[in-house]
Amino acid sequence: MLVEKLADGGYEISKRTVERDLNELSLLFPLQCNNKGMPYGWYWTPGSPSDLPGVTLSEALTLQLVENSLRPLLPAGILKSLQPRFAQARQKLDALTAQMPTARWIDKIASVQPELNLIAPEIDEELLEVIQQALLDDQQITSTYFAAFTNKTRALTLNPLALILRGSITYLAATVEPYTDVRLFALHRFKQVEMLEKPVNRPSDFDLKTYIKSGALQFSQGDVIQLKARINSALLNLLSETPISPDMKITKVDGGHELTATVLDSWQLHWWLLSQADAIEVLEPLGLRAEIFRKLQAASAMYESV
Numbered sequence: 001m002l003v004e005k006l007a008d009g010g011y012e013i014s015k016r017t018v019e020r021d022l023n024e025l026s027l028l029f030p031l032q033c034n035n036k037g038m039p040y041g042w043y044w045t046p047g048s049p050s051d052l053p054g055v056t057l058s059e060a061l062t063l064q065l066v067e068n069s070l071r072p073l074l075p076a077g078i079l080k081s082l083q084p085r086f087a088q089a090r091q092k093l094d095a096l097t098a099q100m101p102t103a104r105w106i107d108k109i110a111s112v113q114p115e116l117n118l119i120a121p122e123i124d125e126e127l128l129e130v131i132q133q134a135l136l137d138d139q140q141i142t143s144t145y146f147a148a149f150t151n152k153t154r155a156l157t158l159n160p161l162a163l164i165l166r167g168s169i170t171y172l173a174a175t176v177e178p179y180t181d182v183r184l185f186a187l188h189r190f191k192q193v194e195m196l197e198k199p200v201n202r203p204s205d206f207d208l209k210t211y212i213k214s215g216a217l218q219f220s221q222g223d224v225i226q227l228k229a230r231i232n233s234a235l236l237n238l239l240s241e242t243p244i245s246p247d248m249k250i251t252k253v254d255g256g257h258e259l260t261a262t263v264l265d266s267w268q269l270h271w272w273l274l275s276q277a278d279a280i281e282v283l284e285p286l287g288l289r290a291e292i293f294r295k296l297q298a299a300s301a302m303y304e305s306v
Contacts, residue, residue, distance in 0.1 A: 002018050003015050003018055022042050024095070027091060027094070027095035029088070029091075030044060030045035030084075031043070031044060031045070032044075032045050055085070055088055055089055055092055057092070057093075057096065057100065057102055057103060059089070060088075060089040060090075060092040060093050060103075061089075061093070061102075061103075061105055061106055063085060063086055063089035064086075064089050064090065064093065064106050065106070067086050067089075070082075073163055073165055073170070074132075075129070075132040075133065075136055076125075076128075076129045076132065093106060119168070120168035120169070121168070121169065121186075121188035122188060123170065123187045123188050124188075124190065127187075127190050127192070127193045128187060130193045130194065130195055131160060131163075131172060131187065131190070131193055132163070133195060134160050134193075134195045135160045135161075135162070135163065135172075137195070138199055138200045138202070139160075139195050139196060139197070139198065139199060139200065140157060140158065140159055140160075140177070140195075140196040140198045140199070140200055140201075141157070141158050141160060141193050141194060141195050141196060142155070142156070142157050142158075142193075142194050142196055143155070143156050143157075143158055143190055143191075143192060143193045143194070144156075144190070144191040144192040144193075145185060145189055145190055145191065146189045146190075146191060147189075148186075148189065153191060156176050156177075157176070157177040157196070158172070158174040158175070158176060158177070158185070159174055159175045159176075159177065159200040159201050159202060160172055160173075160174050160200060161173045161174055161175070161182060161200070161202065161203075161206055161208075162208045162211075163187075164184075164208075164212070164217065166217050169186055169187075169188070170186070170187045170188075171184040171185060171186055171187065171217075172184070172185045172187060173185075173208075173211065173216075175201065175203065177201070180201075180203050182203065182206060182211060182216070184216065184217075184219075215264040215266055218264055218266035218267065218268035218269070219266055219267035219268060223264070223265040224262060224263070224264060224265070225262075225263060225264075225265045225285055225288065226260065226261075226262055226284065226285070227244075227259070227260065227261045227262075227263050227269075227282070227284070227285075227288070228258070228259070228260050228282075228283045228284040229258070229259045229280050229281060229282050229283055230253075230255075230256050230257070230258055230259075230280070230281040230283060231250070231256065231257050231258075231259050231279060231280045231281075232256060232257075232278075232279045232280075233256075233257070234279055235276060235279040235280055236250060236257050239259065243261070244261050244263060244272075245261040245262050245263050247261060247262050248260070248261040249261070258283075259280075265288065270288075270291070270292070270295075273288075273292055274292065274295060274296070277292075277296060
């Protein structure tokens with residue numbers, strides 16, 4: 001039948017060639033062969049979309065790279081609709097691996113977090129779906145949330161504004177009724193979520209890109225400081241390649257090198273300074289120097305018995 005239809009369309013091709021092509025296409029598309037009797041019959045896998053266009057090699061590579069990072073950010077319905085495309089991308093790369101070096105590119109690249117590789121916490125799929133739907137519909141949610149800082153569970157009515165993936169943790173940016181300041185809530189800490197039939201009270205000045213640029217994801221209040229510090233040669237080499245700010249300057253002084261930079265006064269900055277404790281001495285601001293000194297003293301006290 002296929003040979004005849006191809007011939008009618010002007011394509012003269014043998015039955016054996018069509019069979020070989022169908023075998024190869026079954027590696028890329030949900031085609032199955034009924035080989036219980038002669039002649040063999042080919043059919044589209046039940047439940048698979050019949051309007052699936054092919055994917056190019058570059059599209060297959062891109063889909064493979066973004067699949068995992070998209071999962072916590074896409075609504076369940078959209079993610080479900082993409083599953084056939086993800087599967088098709090995997091099939092295409094598997095089928096072409098032996099023939100094309102480019103198809104093996106996915107096995108030669110990786111994205112690794114620079115900090116300690118923490119295992120991503122589990123997110124309740126049902127609660128995630130409710131939060132995503134509320135975000136789509138611009139509806140409020142009522143929730144039970146575990147606040148790690150206070151070690152308490154609280155009942156909150158939230159106005160969902162955005163989902164943000166930061167490293168291995170996904171956060172919901174939202175305001176808490178009746179307040180208007182935007183806060184971050186880790187998705188894995190929600191214990192109960194229900195969507196309300198009430199529209200969100202969205203701050204008129206909220207913009208996701210502006211919010212991220214403000215330093216909120218560095219857990220900062222937005223305060224900008226002029227950091228002045230003394231660094232050793234090892235840190236000098238690192239910062240010469242990867243500066244901590246666009247205006248960072250390093251000058252040679254007696255006994256080492258001095259760094260100046262305009263940075264956000266954030267939890268992320270404090271964490272970095274403490275992680276480089278034996279390579280950097282904070283000189284200014286004096287308040288930051290005192291805070292780092294206090295934490296180093298506390299850490300030292302824990303090791304005094306060693």
